[in-house]
Amino acid sequence: MTNRIVINFCIGTEQDRRTLSFIGKATIKEKFNGRVSEPAITAYIEHHYSDHTLRGELNNISNQVLVAFVDGEVAGYARITTKGERPEILQGKSVARIADFSVLERFHETAVRKLLFEKCLCICKTRQTVWISEHEGAADLTLFTDYGFIKNTTISGVNELGIPLVYLIKE
Incomplete structure (x- = not known):
């Protein structure tokens, strides 16, 4: 059976904030x-x-947020941004960051991850470089490398929860 997958932009309505809050949590x-x-x-x-926080993020022109639905059920989301700190090696370049990319585990075997990520890349296509930071062992690391992202071992850091990050870059 084929699942119907829809990717929508979040524009900051109350319903969008509720949906994003649910899937983010x-x-x-x-x-x-x-x-x-x-x-x-x-x-x-x-x-x-x-x-x-969500109101601020969705009303910031530097951010674009996507939400994926499978058969009408919220399945994942992504946030693309051009704001914020970036690794030193990316200074002076036109850069976009896929700052959040998450799909509920029960939808990992569907095409939703691929379609959501392809939509992210489409949004980022006008930028010289796209980067992602994700924790080691994350389920999506293989997806990112399958699309040409390369792990950069010269950059290191931890997320807000203290978990070491892997940095991936596509030029």
């Missing part, structure tokens, strides 16, 4: 459960997925 819990403490995950979610 659900994917963060899946991604970090067992890797960091429950209170740390809760604090992260409260900071990054509050209505106030």
